[in-house]
């Protein structure tokens with residue numbers, strides 16, 4: 001039975017030690033971050049966490065929560081306790097804004113063992129969590145300390161700490177396996193997968209699922225039932241019935257470790273998480289709690305966490321655009337959307353839209369292409385069915401939102417058109433002129449171009465104010481980034497509308513300015529170019545790809561060019577060549593390969609050769625093409641570059657990317673460096689645990705980057721020449737990500 005509760009379990013703050021000013025400041029702070037205790041006639045004390053917007057846990061909240069609990073436990077008229085969050089959100093977890101700092105974050109001993117375990121879980125009065133909205137991280141950990149959990153069907157429950165480089169630190173590694181079993185708990189923690197209330201109930205994580213209206217009455221009754229022994233009084237930490245035999249445990253942990261070693265390169269926190277879970281199973285849950293405390297404290301201070309927390313906040317900051325989202329524009333209702341072109345991109349965009357309940361018209365030029373486009377959408381949905389994410393019935397319902405057409409007849413009442421045809425300037429110009437005539441005057445006219453200047457695309461229209469870039473990344477129904485491109489003419493309302501649609505499509509939108517390549521393609525165009533320069537001077541291409549994947553990119557430059565296809569790569573290069581000739585590295589290697597019908601993965605040969613299962617292997621024949629390209633370029637093999645180290649490969653490939661990112665920032669194409677961090681992570685798979693392109697560059701220092709670029713530009717030409725923004729920051733020794741007064745914002 002629950003042990004004796006004494007006030008020492010609850011850290012109570014001592015006002016007398018605070019000065020008057022600090023006390024006042026603290027009181028106004030607490031007015032926003034607090035818990036509220038209300039005792040009903042039924043004898044149930046309702047404790048509500050109030051810390052908008054997501055009721056995150058802070059030290060203040062813990063103080064207030066412990067005070068509320070202490071009162072509830074001490075009052076004779078209270079028989080049981082219900083915990084909930086204000087405004088339909090249980091709790092979004094611990095406030096992560098201080099994670100990644102060297103200072104101590106919490107007093108986990110007080111919270112995890114003394115407060116949560118020996119205080120709440122062992123209390124003489126039962127607690128029930130009433131969960132709506134989200135119960136994530138520390139929020140779910142608090143709920144698991146309660147003796148039962150009632151949830152709404154759509155509430156999301158999970159322990160997503162690992163996506164921030166930390167492990168659950170309030171008992172989650174111990175209680176989750178005991179509630180849902182080891183395999184499921186590892187899956188939920190290692191891939192930061194949240195489950196909805198209904199699934200949580202079938203897993204045993206929650207005890208009942210009810211509608212939002214019934215949530216509180218049910219939770220109150222449940223709590224009273226426990227107190228009167230009509231329902232079991234369960235302390236999750238000591239359950240063992242969901243844990244399998246020791247042999248099963250070993251098998252599951254072994255498998256999890258092998259998966260993590262394959263997938264989580266350069267980071268240790270997933271393995272730490274598994275070790276902590278194992279400790280609890282082998283040595284008992286209290287031993288597990290202590291190990292969890294020690295490890296989570298360490299990880300909270302780690303540099304990796306600092307990077308991942310930066311990405312978390314940068315992602316949220318990306319949808320706040322000065323001069324646009326702070327002007328009070330409300331997003332307009334967008335119901336009907338047309339997509340032009342049913343190729344790879346168009347079908348992906350249409351899939352993403354119908355998956356998020358938009359009605360979509362897909363237009364193609366003839367029956368054959370239309371049929372193929374709709375077929376692609378169906379195939380995209382079928383892959384969801386195969387992965388168990390969707391039922392056949394849901395597939396048919398989703399597909400019924402798509403209608404194929406061959407003309408503009410039905411465009412008369414569309415709210416948004418997304419053009420996704422091939423990268424041909426005059427074709428796009430013609431299409432936009434037609435759209436202007438066929439669509440209503442309020443319709444947003446968006447292009448999915450990845451490189452072409454939008455003002456040029458809209459040259460033949462008088463609708464520049466409603467022309468905007470909606471650049472998706474392939475596969476569009478999978479990749480999270482949406483690059484919203486606005487020109488000097490695009491109206492703020494249109495940007496606000498598109499931001500809202502992006503959010504509804506569960507994309508991460510980043511708003512950038514208009515130029516050739518915008519932010520993502522432009523920032524990364526030196527990525528493949530630097531690789532070509534190295535190869536022509538003797539570096540083995542497969543060593544380059546290997547070094548870059550070891551750094552953490554999903555693919556090296558050659559493998560990713562194969563995937564994109566040489567046709568697309570050449571079309572983009574032509575745009576850059578026209579716009580930035582002075583810093584293009586002009587290699588003939590790709591055109592030479594193309595001449596020999598090697599155009600990348602789709603032709604089974606590119607830089608790699610591909611078997612029937614699309615597995616890439618190095619091709620010994622590549623060397624002869626490289627030699628030919630080398631002779632055309634008139635360069636010779638440089639023994640330094642033949643024997644270049646992996647670290648130097650990474651710097652020679654990525655410093656030109658940093659250099660271009662600096663130009664983009666200096667020109668005001670991006671509003672802030674953090675937006676380019678998000679663009680690199682979400683659009684190109686730059687490792688999030690390095691914080692994004694600028695965050696990583698600043699960890700190395702502007703001086704180091706500039707001096708290396710300088711050195712290479714003397715040896716290998718202007719391709720490496722540091723831009724004025726970078727050179728200036730290096731001279732002053734200031735970080736590249738600091739906003740610049742000298743930048744000339746065009747947005």
Ligand SMILES: C[C@H](O)CC(=O)SCCNC(=O)CCNC(=O)[C@H](O)C(C)(C)COP(=O)(O)OP(=O)(O)OC[C@H]1O[C@@H](n2cnc3c(N)ncnc32)[C@H](O)[C@@H]1OP(=O)(O)O
Pocket residue numbers: 053054056092093094095096097134136137138139141160161164166167168169170172313316317
């Ligand atoms: C000790 C423990 O084990 C450690 C932990 O608990 S670590 C934290 C674990 N929790 C998480 O990882 C959840 C993080 N949050 C989220 O996933 C999402 O914010 C959410 C699902 C809760 C809400 O999503 P959504 O409604 O789209 O709102 P979103 O824009 O993301 O967040 C709203 C605001 O709350 C902030 N916020 C959300 N969760 C936060 C958190 N855990 N800490 C600090 N701020 C947080 C956001 O930064 C944003 O602030 P802004 O308005 O100033 O931009």
